[in-house]
Amino acid sequence: MKTAVRNNKVKKSKEDKIFDFILYGIAAILIVVALYPMYFIVIASISNPNLVSNGEILFLPKGINFKAYEQLASYSQLWTGYKNTILYVIFGTIFTLVVNIPAAYALSRRKLYGRKALTIFYLIPMFFTGGLIPTYLAVQQFHLLDTFWVMVLPFSVVTYYIIVGRTFFANSIPEELWEAAQLDGCGYMGFFFRIVLPLSKAVIAVIALWAAVGQWNSYFNALIYLRDPELQPLQIILRNILISNQTISSMTTGAAAAEAKQMADLIKYAVIVVSSAPIMCLYPFVQKHFNQGVMLGSLKG
Missing domain, CATH: 1.10.3720.10 (MetI-like)
Known part of the structure; x- marks a missing residue:
């Protein structure tokens, strides 16, 4: 039964795979765009204020303080x-x-x-x-x-x-x-x-x-x-x-x-x-x- 199900599974065409790749890529970009501002706020709140004001904080906190x-x-x-x-x-x-x-x-x-x-x-x-x-x-x-x-x-x-x-x-x-x-x-x-x-x-x-x-x-x-x-x-x-x-x-x-x-x-x-x-x-x-x-x-x- 499992073999039959596997054999009946529809294979995606090359166009479908390309479409899925583009779709997942757009979704990933949207997720980053939505989540990065929140992430930046968190790391900026615990970083050195001088580095934050100078734009040196992008992905990781620096000069961590509370x-x-x-x-x-x-x-x-x-x-x-x-x-x-x-x-x-x-x-x-x-x-x-x-x-x-x-x-x-x-x-x-x-x-x-x-x-x-x-x-x-x-x-x-x-x-x-x-x-x-x-x-x-x-x-x-x-x-x-x-x-x-x-x-x-x-x-x-x-x-x-x-x-x-x-x-x-x-x-x-x-x-x-x-x-x-x-x-x-x-x-x-x-x-x-x-x-x-x-x-x-x-x-x-x-x-x-x-x-x-x-x-x-x-x-x-x-x-x-x-x-x-x-x-x-x-x-x-x-x-x-x-x-x-x-x-x-x-x-x-x-x-x-x-x-x-x-x-x-x-x-x-x-x-x-x-x-x-x-x-x-x-x-x-x-x-x-x-x-x-x-x-x-x-x-x-």
Whole structure:
């Protein structure tokens, strides 16, 4: 049998091999183009700032030192920002799933009364918003300004997540499954928690990843609604560190100014590594579900 399979294996022609070679070559070039900037940032953050500024760092770090990371670690607010961001990511992701997943499932059911009107109601904010000032006044009226929950509650409903979830549920959870569950005495809540959610791990993982990345990178909401330094996320803390270092480098003169500018540039690289590394470490574990979620979003519900 194995011999027959080997004999039936189609041999590639010379043109096909040339095409594959060109295709793999282009893919390799694209991978290098995508990965090299990240690699350069890492090696530049641990290299001698003089060599980095002179363009002598290309592929390997030189004059290895960790001055930028040591200076970052000396800021006590950095660890406070890390703690706050992790908490915002955890609670924000959980609350986003709690709000958007049930809404997406409800809109996917054809027998839902007012389904079209509710869909339009969710779609309108994607194109028209009240603006920053009305949103700020609304947040103020709910007494959420300068509180932990202002980073979690007001912006947890995301129409795009609902559309992706609705598409998944409409294509993957047929009405016949609900009818079969009814025959076994299963109600709406039991069907949703016992059958729908276990079958929806892929879309849940995708929305959780999107929500977590959004919370991790979020800085504008914190910039507008938070004043307490103890509540500020990592991105705001890193922004403040960069601004303070640039200010110091601009206020000094002579050799000290050149050294301060080099250190400020070095800290920029370290800041990128510190802010990006956790999410980059998380992504490989959910990459499969993420790719599937992109395809789900491309389908019409």
